[in-house]
Every structure is written in structure tokens, then in C-alpha cells.
Amino acid sequence: MISRLYVTQKGEDSRNRLFLKSWNTLGLKGKVSKVFLVDSYLFDSSFSQPELIKTAEALTNPILEKFSIDKLPDGLKFSYIIEIGFLPGVTDNIAHTAHETISDLLHLNEENKFEVYTSKVFLISGTVKLDDVKKIAGTLYNPLIERANIFSLKEIKSQNNLPLQIPKVVLLDKKPVICVSLSVPDSELTKIGKDGILGEDGICRGPLALDLESMKAIQAYFNKLGRDPRDIELEALAQTWSEHCKHTIFAGPIDDIKDGLYKTYIKGATNKIRAQKGNSDFCVSVFSDNSGGIIFDDDYLVTHKVETHNSPSALDPFGGAITGIVGVNRDTIGFGLGAKPVANLYGFCFGNPEDNRALYKDKNLTHKMLSPKRIMAGVIKGVNVGGNCSGIPTVSGFVKYDDRFRGKPLVFVGTVGIIPKKINGKLSHEKQAQLGDYIVVVGGRVGADGIHGATFSSVVMDSTSPATAVQIGDPITQKKLSDAIVKEARKMDLYNSLTDNGAGGISCSIAEMAKECGGAKVMLEKVPLKYPGLSPWQIWISESQERMTLAIPKKKWEVFKKLMESRGVEATIVGEFTDSGKCIVDFNGKEIMNISMDFLHDGLPQKHLKSSTLEILTNPPLNKSKAKGEINFTKTLEKMLADKNLSGFSFISNQYDYEVQAGSVLKPISGRGRINTDAQVFRPVLSSKKGVALSFALYPSYSELSPYDMAGCAIDTAIRNAICAGAKLSHLAILDNFCWCSSYEKERLAQLIKSLQACYDYSVGFGTPFISGKDSMFNDFKGYDAKGNPVAISIPPTLLISAIGVVPDIYKTVSPEFKNFGDIIYLLGETLDEFGGSEFSKIIGDIHLPLKGTPQEGNNSSVPKVNLEKNLKTYGIVEQAISNELISSAISVGSGGLAIALSKASVGGMLGCNLSLRGFASQSTETILFSESQGRIVVTVAKENVKKFEKLAKEIVCNKLGVVTKDGKFTITDAKNKKVVDTTVKKLSVAYHSFSNKMK
């Protein structure tokens, strides 16, 4: 029997006001005057009436809410109803919790089956007509995962209840396994590789993303075996060989770089640094595990990993972002024997939120792309729910905007973990599945969600992008799993190895772990499913979330199982690790997959990629003749500070919990004026006074001009930001995240090589090893505009550098804002005429980077270059000054240049300053104020420390700029003593917060 429960707020519901406000900005023909949000629960059960009422009472807080069963709540007027629910099979977390509550309440066990489905019901009144209501509904749901039902008053008046239809998954009976003949012409092979295996229904199952060469290798392998591959075998190879998992572009030979880019430039740099450091090498586990691990102190390791979740976030921003953050948490839990997540970080690159151009994935204009604003809101919320619900502080983050992120947003998510060096006497970063260990899957169940995620993110997004690649995260299921593993099972020594189920699901995690002992045999029918009817190949590659795979010695299984049961975590044996050299999968006793480990992992034919010589695009040099007479520096500064790429983003930071776990030292928001910090410090082990510093940097606007310097600047800035907060260069590691576009184009490869060369040069130069990295190489969109004209948008090549360092004493941490009036302000480092790709050149007008630029003559000298030798000296001095407690504040000069850094420090302290550019007679004012030269830091020093500080800074370029004032005036005079900037900290504060306030 199906019945429906409505739970209604008694008093004013603050959410309703927000809906009303946003709907009335949609340009409706009518006006919405009132909205009520009602929670609906559909029960498919055999509950008696008293049981239903008992259930309803448990789901209602009598002070806040009232309920009604099978009739709409009394007394609420409406003209239309919109019901938003999930599509069949999509994770419904609230239903999951309700199910658990009811089972517990009514003492139901496995045999008393019942189902719960939730939806949100909006009761709308006003002068709106059906068209308007449809428009409103369009803002409330994503058709890939949700459904919207609209009812008029007339339609439901007689029943006074919404229809009792449940979104149950019904999968048709299919042949469990089909064989795929590869004895076909090459054209057919190509087609199978691109569109996927032809299903029984005559529809292709979605991209395998295997090119002809790979398909031929598979053909040859199975020819040798004398049989056709089964669908699950092809799908498994496609997952394991995907660009997403194998990183072929980074791994394979390119031009004359035989060992490939990754080995030569990234791992090569790390190896060299480690050798140079000798005994002071702090790397412990790099590139081999789910995260990179370095020494924290004598007792602990600290781990770090940054992921991207771009493609899923473009389709379903909320689902993509939440599975991204919760997924990268598992890279921490999956480090060594299981590290505890202690900090999350995020980085977003969005299109312009005011961009309302309609873009479509198909020529018939039926698949509309979500707007940048919608993507932004969804992504921000996804990280909010994922991070906050998991009890992991979101300590670090950034947001950037560029029209070129309109086709695909970039969503970076990262997690830092902590783990004792030794657990039960064993080194915690080492793990090995043993022969005979059970293969155990713990956590969530498997559904059709997240199928082809790995292969999908390896191709360009267009109308064939699979909807099943979208998933919704369930952070609480994962929290239970994480606590049970990291806080309990680890200590009890109950498993030999574990890893995360991410891309490719168990097909990848089991195959990876099988390497540790030489083989695996799986009984696929044992995998717990969300609903019946999934084909074996789907079970094998599904990326359903919140699952980990463990290797458990047989004799420890009972204890492990009992522990998991008592923590509400499902654990199931799905097979055994073997030494057969094969990955074998059975389904109900019948072998359906048998591939040698060698072929599975190393059978992918190596591609020899070729790049071109690089034609550099050039920003026209800054038109100074025009600039000189016309630029009003005060207005320009205020305008720049209000620009979304330079201004504050507290509207994001403040909705993320950055203080849980009680370790916050330097928060994402700092000072009286609440500025966003460029580096953050926290205390991962409460009994230790050591801290961890995090920072990041990226310069996508430099990449078309000089990819080498783009990468150099990102590394230099990330390091500089961390140094300013109190990190030590000698204990600082970095991570790389390459997000590239159309990566098979020779020019893009050439840019990639240049940037990797810089990665090598500067990481070795600074002695900061890479410890982990990830790439996402196809961030391109191909579609159509509203008129059906083809549109192609590629992101600018983007390299995110994240830094992680250890702070010896958290009480010496320095924050960026001005502290006390009377403190002296210094600029450390050299300023050159470097405006290429700068924020200033974007702001002062006619200089724009083209969406896809055409190569131009000219030089690229104006992109900032990193001077290793000088910067190393500067950072060393700052480290020492911080260690001696001589500095009151330190802020890194980055995008926007010196004037922006000074403004931020001033707004942060809500203190003015009186500055003079006397020391820079040989340079133009705009160069001093807005050039983005690297290696520069603004520090303030209390009067009593001036002598000591100046003595220390003798060896480096150090210019005294002026003094912090209490009058709230912000003034700068040029070399000739002419006032060039004359404003107040209040005005700057308004500008700095204006974008964020608008986005609230």
C-alpha cells in the first residue's frame, strides 16, 4: 500500500522567503505572492494506520511542524503545486534516514520490507500562470537526476492529495552477459571504442573511450585466447585503461622525452630533491598511494591530495561537487592503513555568473547547458553539504572567473589527512593484500549511478555525455565508514590493505589491490545492490559512492564484520585475493571475466605523442602613452578591488565550517575587515604545537602567453603564500593539478611540456618536492548557441599548485592584515614591468584575451618571470623574521599587484596607511602599483622591531613604503611626491566586499 505523509512548518519558514525573492527575479509574467515548502514522504509499505501515525509523529517536531497523511496540509492556500523528487534510483539521503528511523521505531527487520521516497512540495499562490510555474520549476530541479510534477489547484482539489506514484527502479530482464565479436573491420572497432558496446535494446551503452590502437590490442589478446571478449571484460579494460586512470598523456613518450612527462618532470624533480636533501628528506609516501604523505613530526605523517571533478560538476553541479569532496576524503582514508581527514580545501573556476547566453549540447537545442550562475550555486552547495556533514573543516579555498570556464567549470577538491607513523608496530604507509585475504567491500550499495564516469571524463562533453555518470553523495554513510575504519578497525589491526572505490568502482580498486599479491577472484553476485536487475558489467564498473575495498585475513573477518555491524556499516565478502596472475570474475558460479593481470595493467599500447613548436599568443603591450594621462589610480584601484577575481568571497567561506576539529589557527577569513587569506594554518594534532600551513596558486590568464612562466608563477606564489603565514621552505611540499584542454592538439601539448619544464626547474630550485598530482586533460565543450550555430569553448590551460608545509610553532603564525597604527610598511622583492595577462591590463580596458586567441607577433616578456635566486633569499629572510617574531603582518603580492595587496592588508586591519613611492624613482607609477612581478611580500613591523628587521633585510631588496595609520585614510604619493591614490579604508572595504555581498 502506498501512503503519503506531508510535514509542514508551523511558523515562518526562512527558506520560503528566499525562494520568493529569487523567483520574482525570473522575469515572470505574473507574481508569486506566497510559497510554502512542504516535505513529502511516500511509503510503500504494509503499515497499519496506528503505525503510520507513530511514524508520522517520529518524523515531526511538534513545536516546529505538523503533519497530515494522505491529504494536503490544512489552511495553506495555493494555485499551483510543484513537486520535486528524485528520478528512480538516484540516492535519496532523507529517505534513507527515514527508513532507518522507522525500522528502529517499529522494530522491523530485514524481512519487513518497505520503501520510502521523499520529495519537496512547493505550494504556490499568486497571479502566476502555468508558463510561469514551469519556469519556476526549471530553477528547482535538474532533469538528469530529478523530476518535477506540476499540478493546478483544479487538478487535485477533489482528491486533496498528490498522486501516489513511487519512483521505483524497474529494470527489464536482460541477458546477464553478452559476448562482443571483435572480428570486425577497423571502422567497426573504432565505433565500439567510441560509442560503446551495442546493447540488446539496440542502443550503445556509452563511451569506452578506447581508440583504434587500444581496440586492436584487445582484439589481438582475445584472438590469442581463441575467444570473443565478454562485455564485462571490455568495460573493465576501458576503465583501467582510461585516460582518467592511466594518464596516458603524462605517462607515454612525447617528442624526444622517452620516459614521458610525469616521470621526467614531476617524479624526476621529486627524486632529485629527495636525493639532495638526504637525511632531511621529509617525503615518506609519494605518488604511490591515494594521497601523498610527508613527515609531520616524530609521531605523525600528514597527507595531501587534490582532485578535480569537472565533468560531473558540469552536468550536475551539486552532485558533482559533493561526490568530489567526499571522494577525495576517501583518498585520505585510503592512504596507507587509513589516514584521518583533518582539512578540506576547494578551488572553483566558473564562467561569468552574469553570463546568460544559452548554450546547447545538441543541434536540436534540446539539451541546454546549465548557466554559470546555476553551476556556481550548485557547486558551492555541494562542497557545503559534503564538507560540513563530514565534520572536516574546510580551511582553504579560492574562486576564479573567466568566460572560458563557461563550457566546463573546474572544481578542485582536496583533503589533508593525519596518521601515526606506526600502527601496531607497523609502518602505517605500507600495506599489502595477502594471498587468501577476503576481498571485502564496505559502505554504500551499488546502483546504476556513476557508470562510465572514468571514461566520460576522458572525452569532450557533448550531447552523448551519459546521464548515469551523475551521482549524489551520501556523506553520512561515508562518515560512519570513515570513523569505523580510521578510528576503530585500524587500531584493532583487522585488515592488511585498503583502497578507495573511485573512478571505475570495484573494477579498478580490486584490480589495483590484486597487484599487491598477484591476482583476485571475485564472486560478483555477492556485491550488495540498491535494487535488483543490474547487469554484471554494471555492477563491476559502477561508481556508486562511499565504498572502500579492504583485504581482510580470514581469521579476522568475524571481528571485523561485528564491528561494522555495530557501527551501521555494511560489509560484504565479494571474493578472495589470489596469486594466479589473473583477475577472474564469476557471476553465480559462472566465469564471466578472465584477464591476465599483466594485460589488464600493462596491455595498453603506448602512444608516442608529438607536440609542435609553440606559437606564443601575446597580450598587446600595455599602452602606456594612453595610460599615463588618463588613468585615475584611485578609481582604478577601487574598481580592481571590486572585481570578482580579486575581491573577497566570504559568501562562500562563511557557509563552510572551518573550525570543526578545533584546530583553526589562521582562518580562511581574517581580521577586523574579514579578508580572505591566501594561506591557512591549523593544528591537526591538538596535543602538539606544530601546525600545518596550506596555500595554493594558479595563473590561468598567463598560460596562453607563456605557459612556462605561468607554471613558474603558480609555484612561486603558492610557496610565497605559505611562507608569509609562517611555513618553512625546508619543510614544504607541493601538489600539481593540470587541467588542460584539447590535449591531443600539438599546440596544447607544446604548452603542456613548457609548463612541466617550469615545474621541474622551480620545484628543484626551491627544493619543494611534488608529492601528489592529478590531471584532467579534456576540458572542452562542443555544442551550439541559441541559433544552432556551433560553439566550441575550451578552458585556458590551468595549473593549480597547492602547497603544504609544517609550521614549527603555531603561535608564531602571521596573518596578512595590518595590526597596529604606527607599524612600518615594507615591500620586499623587486618590481619589474610585468603586465602580461595581469588583472590591471584586463581592467583598464581594451586589452582582452580572446576566447580562443589567434597567434600574434610580439614578445612574451611581459608575463612575470620568477627569479629563483632572489626569491629564495627573500623567503629565507621572511622565515627568519617570523621565527624571531619581528613581523606584525605579511601579505604576498600576487594577482593585481602591490596596490591590491596593500588594500587587502588595510581592509583586513581596517587601518589606513600613508605610503610613498619615493624609493622607485626609475619606474612608472602603474608598474609599482599594478605589475604582477613575483617574489614580493609586504610586511609590517612594529617600531621596536624596526632596527632588528632592517638589519636582517639588508641582503635583499627592501623598500620602506610608509606607515600604518589610524585615521582610516589610504594614500599613496608617487616618486615626485604627487598624491596618486587618495581613498579611505572604508571605501576600499566596500569595494572589496561588494561582489560577495551581491552573491549572498
Next chain:
Amino acid sequence: MSSKKTPKKIKINKPKVMILSGYGLNCEEETKFAFERAGGIGEIVHINDLIAKPKMLGEFQILAFPGGFSYGDDTGSGKAYANKLKNHLGKEINEFLSRDTLAIGICNGFQIMTNLGILPGALTHNKNAQYIDRWVDLAIPSSPAKGRVGRGFSPWLVGIKKISLPIAHGEGRYLIDSKKYKEMLKKKEIAFTYTKGDICKFQNLEANPNGANYDIAGILGYNGRVLGMMPHPERAQFFHHSPLWQLKKKDPFDRFDKLTASKQRARKDEGEGLILFKNAINYFRK
């Protein structure tokens, strides 16, 4: 319920604190750390372990419902966890509270307490319908003049006249009807109200972050032995937690080697929030 008489006191030097965990509660470790810094013996107990051995509660003097996101706030914050407690441990919790014990609910723990009916009122969505992380200033309306401990004054609040703590919640707006409020006021059951103090002045923030009725941030029951509060004292247990610490660490008298109170506190690594935990431990020592 709150009119129940407080039973006779027993002296214990190291009181035992049970901190509940499971199903998405997530502040248990730092809450335990705070109680142990204050001198107690903390033990994190998973709700299912307590359900399996409910008698265990008898060995403890303090019960803490820590912050977190039990059941992801699904079906309403605190509701599902409270239902589970009600279904299995209603009797034991009542017994525990009828002894000379203390209990605290922080953030999600407070939401669980109101859903359980241990404390009156309810907590719902913030007025801006968004999750907020920031610091607040709190006044203690029932604080006796001159800081002396009055009769029936909550053991949790001894010696606190004002305090600044962080909040991080989406559903922290406390609702109570006016009649009940007056009653609570009279019985000195309002623990904390949001007020404009150091932090609000410093960062130019509004006093009441979520629209709570009568600016209520925390309440008391059982003669002050039970405290429910939205702000997180465990996240203010270190000196470096305060948004003001960077300013306070600079001590103008440092040159003369004199230590101001804040400098001393910095040396000891203690933040204001620790006072609550110390008060709870001291209650059993005196």
C-alpha cells in the same frame, strides 16, 4: 522536569565524561580533549555500544552530546538521533539526569536534546536559511551580580560574565513561546543570549546571527545541571582560536618582561571556552 530537586553531592577528583558518537556526530574528539584538559576522564561511546550496554551510563558523572551532523540533518536536525535515543535509552537517560550529574548538548547535541524533550523549545533554520560559521558574543542573563555564585546558579557558568565563542550551524534559530520564555527567565534557565561584544564590534557583525527568539543561544534545565547551547566552547579552548588572537598576542609591555593576563593565557595555550569544561569538572571536585 526542570523543577526536579538536585540530589545530594558526591566528591570526585577525576569525574568521568561520556561523549556520545556515531551516525554523523563529529565533534566528539575535540570535546573529549577539552574535558580531559580540564581534568576529567573522557570516553567516547558509540550510541550502539550504549544501547548494547545501557547500564554503562551509571559509571559516568557527565554526559555530553557533542556537535555534528547526526544523520546529515535529514528529516530535521537532531531528530533521527533523538528518535534512536528515545527508542532505546529513554529510561536510562532519565535515570542519569535524576542523579547528581551534569549534561551538555553542543550545537547538534543541543538540537538532539530539544528533540528528546530534555530541554524546552526547538531549533530551526537560520533566518538567512544558510549555514553560518562565525564567532558570537554571549551574555549570561542569570549571572549573579559581582560574579558570586548564587543559589541554583548553573555549575556550568560559574565565574563567566561574558564570553565569545564560535558558531557553525544551519539550524540554530531557537524558538520558544513567550509564556514559556517568561517562565524560563524567572527560573534563570536562559544560559546565554547573543549580544554585541568584542567580536561583533571587532568584525562589525550583528549580534544575533540566526534570528533566535529573545536572542537565545543556550538554555538550562534540571536546576542548571543540564546545558544546551548552539555555540561551540570546545572550538574556543585554545588561545589561537579567537579571531582576536593575532592582535592580543602583541603585548606592549613585553619589553619590561611583564606578563599581561592575555599573554599568560597564551603561554598556557588556553582559550575562553575551556572555562565551561573546567567548571563542570570542578563541580565534582568541590
